[in-house]
Amino acid sequence: MAASPGASTRTISAWRAATACRRDRRSPTGRSATTRWSRGTGGPNGGSASPATPGGGPPSAGATPTERAFAGLLREGAKRLGAETFAPPLLINSAPRNGRGACISCGSCVGFPCPANAKNGTQNTAIPRALATGHATLVTGAMVRRVETDGAGRVVGVSAVLPGDSTPRTVRAKAVVLSAGAIETARLLLNSASEKEPQGLGNRHDQVGRHLQGHLYPTVFGLFDADVHDGRGPGVTIATTAYVHGNPGIVGGAMLADDFVMPPVIFWRQALPPDLPRWGAPAHDFMRRNFRRVGQVKGPVHEIPTPESRVTLAAGTRDAWGIPVARLSGQVHEETMKSVAFVTARADEWLRASGAERTWHTPIARRLSAGQHQSGTCRMGADPATSVTDPHGRVWGHDNLYVCDASVHPNNSGFNPVLTILALSIRNANALLNGL
Numbered sequence: 001m002a003a004s005p006g007a008s009t010r011t012i013s014a015w016r017a018a019t020a021c022r023r024d025r026r027s028p029t030g031r032s033a034t035t036r037w038s039r040g041t042g043g044p045n046g047g048s049a050s051p052a053t054p055g056g057g058p059p060s061a062g063a064t065p066t067e068r069a070f071a072g073l074l075r076e077g078a079k080r081l082g083a084e085t086f087a088p089p090l091l092i093n094s095a096p097r098n099g100r101g102a103c104i105s106c107g108s109c110v111g112f113p114c115p116a117n118a119k120n121g122t123q124n125t126a127i128p129r130a131l132a133t134g135h136a137t138l139v140t141g142a143m144v145r146r147v148e149t150d151g152a153g154r155v156v157g158v159s160a161v162l163p164g165d166s167t168p169r170t171v172r173a174k175a176v177v178l179s180a181g182a183i184e185t186a187r188l189l190l191n192s193a194s195e196k197e198p199q200g201l202g203n204r205h206d207q208v209g210r211h212l213q214g215h216l217y218p219t220v221f222g223l224f225d226a227d228v229h230d231g232r233g234p235g236v237t238i239a240t241t242a243y244v245h246g247n248p249g250i251v252g253g254a255m256l257a258d259d260f261v262m263p264p265v266i267f268w269r270q271a272l273p274p275d276l277p278r279w280g281a282p283a284h285d286f287m288r289r290n291f292r293r294v295g296q297v298k299g300p301v302h303e304i305p306t307p308e309s310r311v312t313l314a315a316g317t318r319d320a321w322g323i324p325v326a327r328l329s330g331q332v333h334e335e336t337m338k339s340v341a342f343v344t345a346r347a348d349e350w351l352r353a354s355g356a357e358r359t360w361h362t363p364i365a366r367r368l369s370a371g372q373h374q375s376g377t378c379r380m381g382a383d384p385a386t387s388v389t390d391p392h393g394r395v396w397g398h399d400n401l402y403v404c405d406a407s408v409h410p411n412n413s414g415f416n417p418v419l420t421i422l423a424l425s426i427r428n429a430n431a432l433l434n435g436l
Contacts, residue, residue: 068258073224077353078240081353092234093118177432181406183328201395207378214373217298219270220297220347224293235259272287328368373406377407379408380393
């Protein structure tokens with residue numbers, strides 16, 4: 001059983017279905033070639049020129065179907081700086097695949113359903129394949145309240161409120177997989193305290209909820225003397241890993257890339273120069289003249305984990321089901337802020353080398369960064385005293401309780417974590433199957 005607490009919970013039982021996703025080919029980076037194949041993340045023409053993700057995938061899986069003029073400018077700018085570039089995989093079909101259409105370049109990827117169903121998610125990849133085996137049952141709209149254990153402390157299932165019902169019931173299972181994200185998975189473990197583990201399941205050493213991370217995203221905008229985009233999406237077409245590691249004076253770094261096309265209202269909110277008023281004729285004139293002339297470069301900074309950034313329970317505040325909600329506290333490590341400054345400077349340098357006549361950015365304050373790409377709260381490791389799960393996502397002290405989301409990441413690296421989440425989930429599912 002895979003359990004995700006929340007109003008839109010998806011519960012999948014009979015994890016035998018995961019055999020369809022067995023990891024039988026590996027890339028040199030340790031990311032599964034099967035992951036890229038099954039999810040549609042192979043890169044342009046089935047491969048990726050990224051030094052971080054060598055290897056290939058299926059011809060229909062890929063990165064941006066249509067390269068923008070901006071990518072050409074950035075490529076030339078990178079050459080001037082001696083940086084290699086590649087087209088990053090986007091989990092978007094660049095050609096029809098499995099009965100779903102290719103990207104139509106509508107430019108509305110972020111925050112909107114895809115009109116061509118070209119975006120790859122679990123709803124149109126892994127879940128249909130699991131259901132097709134006949135061994136999986138999907139329950140939507142359920143709310144998992146806690147993981148249940150017996151008198152000996154062994155996990156026996158979950159307590160959940162199912163659709164159309166108001167009374168919690170126990171759904172029994174040989175194994176339980178938590179896949180609710182770094183905040184809600186930690187919350188569920190903490191809310192599952194038992195006589196054997198009064199501080200929460202897997203929390204004998206006060207590790208559940210600690211090392212909460214996300215991604216700070218330094219972003220620099222550049223104004224060019226001609227149009228750099230035409231509003232066609234998805235927008236992300238070029239990236240570099242030149243500044244991910246080996247940077248003087250800092251730990252880590254970030255991949256840098258252009259970004260998704262901004263609808264005008266988001267451009268208005270995020271991309272106007274900081275010295276420009278957000279109202280009146282000057283702002284309107286800037287939008288009319290420059291909306292298509294502004295490009296951006298940004299990157300997810302590799303954070304340095306800190307145990308003081310964490311998820312705990314707010315016992316005095318409960319949700320609609322009467323369950324204590326999560327409380328988030330802490331801030332990013334001071335070393336992370338050094339990386340933010342370094343990555344910001346590199347993004348600005350890249351835009352100027354590419355021909356930007358003016359650049360600007362909004363400074364990032366030191367804060368908690370758990371709003372995007374949450375990770376780290378149930379970190380995997382070899383020592384139960386400093387981690388929550390073993391290297392295969394199995395919660396210490398429980399042979400049938402697994403975590404399969406970014407909670408297990410010891411750190412979030414300088415990339416979007418989605419491929420790592422997928423690869424580790426397949427790896428963990430294989431370990432679970434072998435242990436049943």
